[in-house]
Structures are given as structure tokens and as C-alpha cells.
Amino acid sequence: MAAQVLVLGGGVGGTMCANVIAKRSGGRAHVTVVDATGIHVFQPGFLYVAVGQERPSALHRSEASLLRHDVRLVVDRARKVDPAAKRVILASGRTLPYDELVIATGSRTVMGEVPGARSAHDFYTMAGAVQLFKALEAFDGGMIVIGVAGIPYKCPPAPVEFAFLLDDYLRARGIRNKTEVKLLSPLNRAFTIEATSKLVQPILAERGIELTSFFNVESVDAMAKTVTSLEGETVSYDLLVLVPPHRGQKVIEDSGLGDERGWITVDKNTLKHEKFPDIWAIGDATSIPISKSGSVAHYEASVVADEIVAAIRGEAAPTHVYDGKVMCFLETGQGQATTIRFDYTHPPVSPRPARIWHWGKAMFNKTYWHTVPQGRLP
Amino acid sequence: MSITIARSLDLKGLSCPLPIIKTAKAMKELTPGQLIEVFATDPGSVPDFTAWAQATGNALVESSREGGVFHFVLKKKEI
Numbered sequence: 072m073a074a075q076v077l078v079l080g081g082g083v084g085g086t087m088c089a090n091v092i093a094k095r096s097g098g099r100a101h102v103t104v105v106d107a108t109g110i111h112v113f114q115p116g117f118l119y120v121a122v123g124q125e126r127p128s129a130l131h132r133s134e135a136s137l138l139r140h141d142v143r144l145v146v147d148r149a150r151k152v153d154p155a156a157k158r159v160i161l162a163s164g165r166t167l168p169y170d171e172l173v174i175a176t177g178s179r180t181v182m183g184e185v186p187g188a189r190s191a192h193d194f195y196t197m198a199g200a201v202q203l204f205k206a207l208e209a210f211d212g213g214m215i216v217i218g219v220a221g222i223p224y225k226c227p228p229a230p231v232e233f234a235f236l237l238d239d240y241l242r243a244r245g246i247r248n249k250t251e252v253k254l255l256s257p258l259n260r261a262f263t264i265e266a267t268s269k270l271v272q273p274i275l276a277e278r279g280i281e282l283t284s285f286f287n288v289e290s291v292d293a294m295a296k297t298v299t300s301l302e303g304e305t306v307s308y309d310l311l312v313l314v315p316p317h318r319g320q321k322v323i324e325d326s327g328l329g330d331e332r333g334w335i336t337v338d339k340n341t342l343k344h345e346k347f348p349d350i351w352a353i354g355d356a357t358s359i360p361i362s363k364s365g366s367v368a369h370y371e372a373s374v375v376a377d378e379i380v381a382a383i384r385g386e387a388a389p390t391h392v393y394d395g396k397v398m399c400f401l402e403t404g405q406g407q408a409t410t411i412r413f414d415y416t417h418p419p420v421s422p423r424p425a426r427i428w429h430w431g432k433a434m435f436n437k438t439y440w441h442t443v444p445q446g447r448l449p
Numbered sequence: 450m451s452i453t454i455a456r457s458l459d460l461k462g463l464s465c466p467l468p469i470i471k472t473a474k475a476m477k478e479l480t481p482g483q484l485i486e487v488f489a490t491d492p493g494s495v496p497d498f499t500a501w502a503q504a505t506g507n508a509l510v511e512s513s514r515e516g517g518v519f520h521f522v523l524k525k526k527e528i
Contacts, residue, residue: 221469257466259500265493285504287470301473302505360464 073101074383077159077169079149079322081106081134082114083084083356083443086174089142090375091446099383102142103167109134109146112197113439115365118229118402121194121203122236129284130197149176152326154347171349171379174335175372176322178225178355180315187291191266191313195225195232207240212249213309218298219257220288221316225355228401228411230254230314231261231271235404237368238278247400252279253306254296255286267401267411267421274403275426282426284310288313317355317363333357333376339415340392342375349382351375363414366398369443374448400432408432454522457482461518465493469501472523476507481527484510489519498523 074096078089081104093102111134119125135144148162158168178194192206193199215237217230228372234254238413241247254261254275260268261275261282275282291311293419296314299305302342319333328344335352336345339359344350353375354368358430361367374393381389395415401410408428442448460468468489475485487498495512498521502507502509511522 157522222470258497259504262463263493285469285501287466287473301470301477360462 073099074170075168076100076102076171076379077167078104078173078175080177081111082175082177083365084372086137086368086444087237087446088173088376090139092379093139093142095380096383103145104138105143105145105147105149106134107148109135113224115241117194118232120200120277122240123204127201132440149310149322152328156423173375174352175354181318182315184316187289188220188313189430190293190309191291193313195314195315196243210310212246214251215310216298216306216308216378217312218255218288218296220313224317227262227362228399232402234280235402238280239404247412253281253283255283257287259284264411264419266419270421271403272444311404330358342371342393362397363396364399370396400428452484454486455479456485458487460487460489464489465491465497465499471498473509476525481525483525485523490517494519509513
């Protein structure tokens with residue numbers, strides 16, 4: 072009898088993992104994806120929507136169109152995982168049993184956790200990105216402040232990329248000379264990765280983007296238009312863009328599968344749950360100390376698919392494990408970009424920003440729909 | 450002379466900048482002059498805590514390492 076493989080979440084990781092398991096299991100797995108909306112969203116595009124370089128409609132497709140024909144899609148929300156009974160209870164009341172469970176439910180943004188921050192703009196949801204672009208279109212000069220309201224967050228270089236794309240946008244509108252742009256960083260550099268920070272900091276300076284160090288956002292006063300840090304500093308703004316705090320999905324908290332923020336506690340190499348050997352987690356949903364990014368979900372999906380196929384076939388677990396591999400693009404504005412690559416044992420390296428990396432990112436974004444979800448890219 | 454630590458934080462396993470943020474939060478609840486100790490495993494925490502202490506005016510009074518664990522003692526700045 073075929074094994075029941077259940078995948079929660081139809082994002083990058085869940086979709087790719089489901090397709091690869093169905094393909095590699097040779098008919099020995101019945102694969103089901105449970106997704107709350109049935110719509111697959113390409114989240115890296117939010118950044119471009121926020122500066123008017125991408126249409127919102129280009130960023131989603133039906134999940135069913137991205138899954139193999141032998142993968143079943145259930146459009147419903149997972150309410151609780153019951154590891155003892157090996158089943159998942161859905162919001163509709165329906166129950167799905169599993170032999171192997173992959174949790175790829177991603178993260179959610181919780182701007183309300185920071186006092187006053189709901190008044191700030193963000194580009195971490197489609198609605199936020201659309202609103203932010205509207206606000207920019209109505210903006211006519213003044214102080215734009217970009218800050219980080221919680222760690223960890225998706226795509227660590229995103230605030231820096233946004234600062235560069237914003238600079239391009241303001242120049243194109245002819246209002247850069249009446250606008251100050253300030254980037255508030257939690258550390259004493261542009262963002263966590265030191266090598267890349269060294270590369271981009273001179274470019275920030277060149278574009279007149281001011282970097283404020285050790286500014287960890289504590290609260291926002293929407294009336295006074297000020298943002299205050301844990302370190303006790305206060306900055307005024309006319310337009311505020313914050314990276315919202317993130318946490319895991321409620322279903323993880325309700326099922327006791329994660330830490331106090333709802334991040335699923337898995338082994339950082341096998342991605343297997345530390346308590347339940349038939350539960351795996353991939354992508355943003357895990358607690359492992361690695362970037363929350365689509366590339367991580369992509370590499371992890373392949374590892375977990377191999378482990379599950381081996382388990383179904385009764386074979387030994389594959390020796391190939393997740394090595395912490397991350398690959399990101401980082402837009403530096405004016406049609407240039409760099410990349411960041413690293414893993415658990417190799418520190419990050421970034422080439423000098425060049426046009427080719429910008430085109431590489433644009434090409435990846437365009438071809439994504441036909442390559443990544445299907446498992447066609449290694 | 451023994452020193453009195455007002456608060457101890459176990460931040461092992463967290464990667465930067467989380468140890469800094471958790472320390473900054475805990476520091477807010479201390480009174481000036483009180484000491485806080487931090488245990489962290491992120492290799493970047495040595496330069497990060499040194500720079501953070503300098504930037505914020507809180508003093509890094511001790512920094513040591515045992516195996517893979519870094520130990521810092523910080524003193525909240527006088528207002």
C-alpha cells in the first residue's frame with residue numbers, strides 16, 4: 072500500500088517537496104498538499120511591487136497549476152497536528168491521516184507586537200507592498216526611515232535592497248534632492264553578514280543613504296512621527312517603513328511542535344523534528360539558525376524529499392543532508408546587484424556588484440514558475 | 450571581591466543580532482550600575498558586544514570564552 076505523505080503549506084518549499092516526492096517515489100507515495108488559499112505567491116516580488124517595478128498580478132498563480140497531476144491539493148487551513156494519532160485536523164473539521172508529514176507553513180508577520188508600529192508601512196505582505204507604493208506616489212519629499220522591528224525576519228538583505236531601490240525611485244521622480252533616507256540597523260553594519268556589509272556600505276554612502284547603527288526598534292509614536300530604539304535613541308520621520316516582527320504559524324503553537332515563537336524545532340541537518348521522527352519541517356517555519364529565504368526552502372525541500380522517499384522504500388537514510396546552504400541576490404540599485412552564498416561551514420562571499428547579477432535575479436524571478444516548484448533546478 | 454550579577458541570560462544557539470537585541474531588552478529593566486551576564490555561542494558575538502557596548506555607553510566589564518561558549522558581563526550605564 073502506498074504511504075500517505077502530507078505536506079502542509081503550498082509555498083516554495085512545500086510545493087517543490089510534494090512534487091519531488093511524488094516523482095521520486097515511483098508510485099509508492101500518495102502525496103497531498105494542504106494550503107490555506109490554493110494560491111501560490113512569489114514573495115520575493117513584494118520588494119518590487121513596493122517601488123512600482125512589478126505588478127501584483129504577476130506574483131501569484133493557482134497552486135494546482137504548479138503541482139504534478141498525481142499530487143492532491145486540499146484548500147483548507149491546518150488547525151492542529153496530532154503526532155500521537157498521526158493525523159492533521161483542518162479548519163473545516165476534516166481530518167487527514169499521514170505516515171510522513173512535512174510542515175512548510177512559513178511565517179506570519181505580527182506588526183502589532185511593537186507598540187505603535189501598525190502605523191508603519193511594510194513590504195512583507197502583498198497588501199503592505201501595494202499600500203507602500205501608494206504612499207510613495209503621494210510622497211513629495213522629507214525624511215524616509217527604514218528600520219527593523221523584529222528578528223528573525225524573511226530575506227535578511229531586504230531592508231538594504233529596499234533602500235537602494237527606493238533611492239532609484241526617488242531619483243527617477245526627481246525628488247531625491249528633497250528627501251533624506253535613513254536606514255536603521257540592529258547592528259553596527261548594514262546587516263548581519265559582515266563581508267557583504269563591507270561591500271554595500273560604501274555604496275550606501277555614495278547614494279546618500281544614512282546608516283544608523285544599533286537601532287533596535289522598540290516603539291513608534293504615529294502622532295509625533297517618531298521611532299524609538301531599545302538603545303534609547305529617537306528618530307523623526309515623514310514616512311516610516313518597518314520590517315515587521317515574524318513568528319511561526321498558530322497551528323505550530325497549538326500543536327506544541329515549536330519554540331515560544333512558533334518556530335518548529337528540527338535537526339539542522341536532517342530537518343527531522345526533534346521529538347517526532349515522522350515529522351519534517353522546511354523553509355521559514357523552522358527554528359534552525361539560518362536565513363529565512365526561498366533559497367533555503369528550495370535546498371531543504373530536496374533533502375527532505377530524499378529522506379522521505381528512502382523511508383517509504385525502507386532504505387537507509389541518505390547520507391546527503393542539509394548543509395546550511397543559502398544563496399541570495401542583493402539589489403544595489405542603478406541596475407546592479409550582488410549575491411551572497413554560504414553554508415554552515417563556509418562564511419559568506421559576495422562578488423562586486425555588477426549588472427550581470429541584477430539580470431540574473433530578474434531572469435530567476437521570471438523563470439521561477441517553470442523551474443523551482445517542479446524541482447527542475449538543483 | 451565577588452561581584453553581584455543582577456540578571457543572567459542564556460542566549461546559546463541564537464545567531465546575531467538576536468543576542469544583542471535580547472540583551473538590550475533585558476538591560477532596559479536594570480537600574481544604572483547593575484550587571485548582566487550573557488552566555489552566547491554565535492562567533493560574531495565578541496565583536497558585536499564590544500561594539501554595542503561602545504555605541505550605547507554600557508560597559509563591557511568581562512569577556513571570556515570556554516569551549517564554544519562566550520561569556521560577557523555588561524554594566525548598565527549611569528544616566
